[in-house]
Amino acid sequence: MRNVLIVGAGPTGLTLAVELARRGLDFRIVEKSAAHPAGVRGKGLQPRTLEVFDDLGVVEEVLASGSTYPPIRSWADGEVVWEGRMSEIRQASAAVPYPNLIMQPQWRTERILRERLAQFGHEVELGTELVGFEQDEEGVTATLGGGERERFGYLVGADGGKSFVRGHLGVGFAGETFDSERMLVADVRAKGMDGEHWHVWGDITKKVLNYSLCPIPGTDVFQFTAPGATEFPEIVEEVLWQSEYRVNIRMAERFRVGRVFLAGDAAHVHSPAGGQGLNTGVQDAYNLGWKLAVGDDALLDTYAFERMAVAEHVLGLSTRLLRTGDLKRDEETQQLNLAYLDSPLSRGPRGGERFGALFEEQRGPHFLLLANTSQGYGEAVRVHPPQEGQEGVILVRPDGYVGYHGEESGLSAYLSGFGIAAPAAASS
Known part of the structure; x- marks a missing residue:
């Protein structure tokens, strides 16, 4: 019987897989999609997540291929009307070796983690869907697409906001979906825009955003975001990927049911404000991994105790930042003060x-x-x-x-x- 089945190969599932692999556990990580996802999506890696990535052996590649966030340049009527930063660039110290928010497209973060996982002799099983599972006191029997059945000690649902694992458990997902608050998000190429600034159109003084173009390091691509928009402005010349985002603020009522755990977006979904969602999921996995390796039941109970409190706090923070429209980022969003x-x-x-x-x-x-x-x-x-x-x-x-x-x-x-x-x- 293998130790763990990880369902979902986003940043949360991959972090957990690397953590288990370096501990020598026998596991599988499956992903129902037939291909690795595209799209910049979550792009901000917080200082605490960088410390996690240091421990997992991937921080050097993350820093080499990413960058600090560029200065913001605000436009109106074809003129630059304001320039500034979300936060000042900080110097590293012994206590905070990675003091700055790092921009890294999610697809590249996932690729780096997959490459690290491969160094331990493991890989993601693409096109492999979990279609059912049952558990007892001794383990979990999972049914995969095609009728394959296998026995595991534990199962971890890291399968996103529409989690099959959470739904199969019957765990409630309390919160709200704001259908009226939609955002068009896309990866685009743009005419005549420099890649040294995050370009914003709107009124910074009134915290009003019409749309923005954020350059993605190591590419000629910008991440386009526009609240309430359905069309692209003329400055956009090519759309590579796009999605309509609805503000979802929800948290699972339980993070553990017997031998099954929920982590990342399967356990909590956030507004994008403050760059908290991906980072919180990575740290869910980091908290859970060593406890799964030990396998003690009382120790495993502390996963839900610790991470539910953090998720509740971070949901409150990201929701407040969404409502205030504040672009400034400080110690509160870095996740270094979480305890x-x-x-x-x-x-x-x-x-x-x-x-x-x-x-x-x-x-x-x-x-x-x-x-x-x-x-x-x-x-x-x-x-x-x-x-x-x-x-x-x-x-x-x-x-x-x-x-x-x-x-x-x-x-x-x-x-x-x-x-x-x-x-x-x-x-x-």
Whole structure:
């Protein structure tokens, strides 16, 4: 029996696949579409997502092929009437190695993740649709198109806002679809526009957008967006891909039903404001992956506890940004301040915080223990000297958040209580 079936090969499903692959789990990732999707779609990668991609070994390619967001140039009557940025370009630091929002078309983000997955000997099974599943206490039996049936330990629905997995579970998707709030989104080529600016037509002072053209790095393509539009202005000379977007703001009523989990857009859909949706899905997968590898039931319960709270917060943020029309981006949208302070996994003064240090030492599927210790904790825990002024020991989870902060005498019980690791015998 394989460990996991991942349904959906967007950024969420691919992130989870890479995470499981590097841990040596046996899984399949299936995608009902016969071809990899086109379209820029989600294009903003937040600083916290870049930290995730650092750990997964893809951040260098993401940065090399992407770019920071260009300055905005606002037009009226053929004249430039305003120039500025969504946010100032920040310098990297030890605590924030990737401080800037990076523009990267979703198709390229997915390609980079697929290439990383291939390095572990796995690939997406295109044209493979999940058509049914049943679960019991021991596992999940999935039925794929053509009648193929296979048994898995767990199933993860990362199959988008119209998720078959969520529907088959009967999980509600509470929220609203605003049919009156539509946006035309397209990948286009445009006449005479430079690729160094994000060109906007409207009234910036009144936060009114007629349409915009955002250049996509490494291409001659612009992403065109126009609220309420059905036609393209004359400046657009070729349309490569287009879609009509309706504002959807919804969240699943449950993220876990037995051995089946929901992640990404299958669990929550956002307005595009603030660039939160894709990033939240990536971090769902990052939270879930190491817990699936451990396989402890109480630990797996913390996925829904932690990520439902985050999704609710981020939905509120993206909805507010949509309503205010604010283009400015700051710490609130970077997702660096998200934390799991109330989680059952969080112990001690710093429990649940993003650790925000020693990123090189964190890379890999292990826990990081900051302590002067003679106790052996096995291969799952990498030991590192404590930070200057540190009180007690700090155990950093594989996803970069502090799990335990306190006296070492309580650490073994913390680890074993969630089935996370079995400490080795103390060295003599």
